[in-house]
Amino acid sequence: MDILLVGGLLLLVMMLLLSGGVWIAMTLAICGWVGQAFFTSTSPGNNLFSAFWESNASWELAALPLFIWMGEILFRTRLSEEMFEGLRPWLNRVPGRLMHTTILGCGIFGSVSGSSAATCATISKVALPELVKRGYSEKIALGSLATAGTLGILIPPSITMVVYAVAADASIIRIFLAGFLPGFLLMALFSGYIMWWSLRHPDQVPPPDAPSSWREKFRQSGSLIPCAVLIVFIVWVLVAGYATATECAAYGVAGSLAIAWWGGSLTWQNFWEGLMGTTRTSCMIMFILAGAAFLTKTMAFTGIPRELAEWVNHMNLSPFSLIAVLTVVYLVLGTALDGISMIVLTSAVVLPMIQKAGFDLVWFGIFIVLLVEIAEVTPPVGFNLFVLQNMTGKDSNTVARAALPFFGCLVACIVLITVFPQIVTILPNLVMGAEK
Numbered sequence: 001m002d003i004l005l006v007g008g009l010l011l012l013v014m015m016l017l018l019s020g021g022v023w024i025a026m027t028l029a030i031c032g033w034v035g036q037a038f039f040t041s042t043s044p045g046n047n048l049f050s051a052f053w054e055s056n057a058s059w060e061l062a063a064l065p066l067f068i069w070m071g072e073i074l075f076r077t078r079l080s081e082e083m084f085e086g087l088r089p090w091l092n093r094v095p096g097r098l099m100h101t102t103i104l105g106c107g108i109f110g111s112v113s114g115s116s117a118a119t120c121a122t123i124s125k126v127a128l129p130e131l132v133k134r135g136y137s138e139k140i141a142l143g144s145l146a147t148a149g150t151l152g153i154l155i156p157p158s159i160t161m162v163v164y165a166v167a168a169d170a171s172i173i174r175i176f177l178a179g180f181l182p183g184f185l186l187m188a189l190f191s192g193y194i195m196w197w198s199l200r201h202p203d204q205v206p207p208p209d210a211p212s213s214w215r216e217k218f219r220q221s222g223s224l225i226p227c228a229v230l231i232v233f234i235v236w237v238l239v240a241g242y243a244t245a246t247e248c249a250a251y252g253v254a255g256s257l258a259i260a261w262w263g264g265s266l267t268w269q270n271f272w273e274g275l276m277g278t279t280r281t282s283c284m285i286m287f288i289l290a291g292a293a294f295l296t297k298t299m300a301f302t303g304i305p306r307e308l309a310e311w312v313n314h315m316n317l318s319p320f321s322l323i324a325v326l327t328v329v330y331l332v333l334g335t336a337l338d339g340i341s342m343i344v345l346t347s348a349v350v351l352p353m354i355q356k357a358g359f360d361l362v363w364f365g366i367f368i369v370l371l372v373e374i375a376e377v378t379p380p381v382g383f384n385l386f387v388l389q390n391m392t393g394k395d396s397n398t399v400a401r402a403a404l405p406f407f408g409c410l411v412a413c414i415v416l417i418t419v420f421p422q423i424v425t426i427l428p429n430l431v432m433g434a435e436k
Contacts, residue, residue, distance in 0.1 A: 006039050007304045024386050028291030035298035047297050055293035056286050065282035066249030071122030072274035072281075073256040074227075077265035086224035089217040092208050096191070096198040099136055099144065099205070102127050103190045106148035107155060107183065108231060116376050120149025120384045121281055124391055135206045140197060142394065143402035146384045147410060148190055150373035155183040160343070160372055164365045167347035175365045177428040182366050182417055189409040197405070226263075230255040284390045288383070305333055309346045312353070319357040323418060326350065327371060334375020334382075342375070343368060363417070363424045370414050377403045377410075 010031050017027040029048065036044035091097045105123040124145045131141045153160045156176035165172040198205045234252055237243040243251065260266035299305055312325050333342050354364050376384045377400065385396040385403070392399075417423050 006035070006302055010035050010298075023287075024389075025287040025291035028288070028295045032291070032294035032296075032298040035295075035302055040298070040301040042301050047301075048294055051294035051297050052290040055290045063246040063249040064285060065278055066246070066253050068121050068125070068281050068285075069274065069278040070249065070252040070256050071125040072277045073253070073260055073266075074126045076270040076274045076277075077260040077263070086221040089212050089221065092211075094195070095205075096194040097205065097208065098131060098134065099140060099194045099198065100191050102131075102141060102144040103148050103187050103194070106145070106151045107187050116150050116152040116373075116384060119152035120145060120387045121285065121391065123149065124388060125277075125281075128392070137201070137204045139402045140194065140204075142388060142392070142399050143404070143406050144190060144194065146377050146382075146388055146399055146403040147373075147406035148187075149384050149387075150376045150410075151183060151186065153376075154179050154186065154366075154369050154373060156180065160369055161365065164343050164347075164368060167343055168351055168361045168365060170361050170365065171428075171432070174362050174428040174432055177431055178362050178366050178424045179369065181423050181427055182370070182413060185416065185423060186370075186409065186413045189412055190406055193405055193409055226259045230259065281391065285387065288386055292383075305342065305346045309350050309353075312350075319359065320418075322353065322357050323359075323367075327414070330368070330371040331374060331378060334371065334378050342372065360421065360425060362428060363421050366417065366424045367414065370410060370417070374407065374410050374414075377407055 013034055014027055014031045017030060022030070032051075033044045033048065036042050036047060091100055094100065102123060105127055106119050128138075128141055128145065132138050156179050161175050161179060162172055164170075165175050230252065233255070234248045237248060237251065257266065257271075309329070312322070312329060315325065317325060330342060330346075333346070351361065351364075354361065376382055382396070382400065385399045388394065388399045389396040
């Protein structure tokens, strides 16, 4: 049977199961089982157990529940409320006001965690209840959190970037440096849309507070100091190389507990509730990761990603036509694969095509990361959609519709770096010199 037809059948099975209300992780696992049992000669049972174990028995993944616990501590004590109170006077005259905290929070936290899931889950736990409580649009908050959560894999350090650098035999530091300006550009696009939307819908944004003096602003921002010091410390020890992302997550939890205890808002009840909330969210994410890992094995055994890449290679396209077709191919793959798997399974065929077309491999790495970000919010298997669905009780399609305008910002960012590749290459060339 044609391999691409097999991919279409598996996608149909996935859609039917999801529309029938089957658990997300179970849907992914069932699709993987069907693909291996009927379209390969491998044993799905053995691969199922190995995929589930390998996807969760990871030292790097230990950072996920720790960062989520940090968010639970901030959410269940007064720290999150104090953070928003401290930011409010500075954003009072900016259209959208506190809505921008979702973008700022995801950008800062993403640079620490390096994980899209951890960024989305943690900032959502802190920001969403506060924004809804203060009268901001829940739809815009959901959309911005789903897409800004993907900044965790664009703003260095990023596991996805490391995997690409290894696959492309490129400099990891050069690719890390290349991610900063596109990351800031994307944050600016997200915030720009929030400002435009707020000016169009002033009735859905709380009115501004009375103007305050600089002295009053600094006084109200005093509550930001403990959390700001904690975030700066975590970023510093990570960038300086004194700690791994997992160790930084542990520092974040310890620091959050210490600040909450010092402020008198930590009790045994909210400590226990936070621990149980962390357990539920972490298990949900890890279960989905396990199902996705098994489906990824199925994709590898059937050869669907490689077949797609070979199909593109045989089309003999012009450079920009090649980029356009690869965009479509990676978006299709993103409906069923995680970003790392997309890179690993296609790099052997795609990277020689890119080099032959004359594109810079560092630039293409950022291009791929942006496509992976889009895949995180693309139904039916957009991972950030699942995270927010399970955290808020909203249907994933509702979250996807809310994220649609911000999805457009991601597309605009891809267009901008394609038309102006210097956005990606200028910083690594300034710091490390131009590649010869």
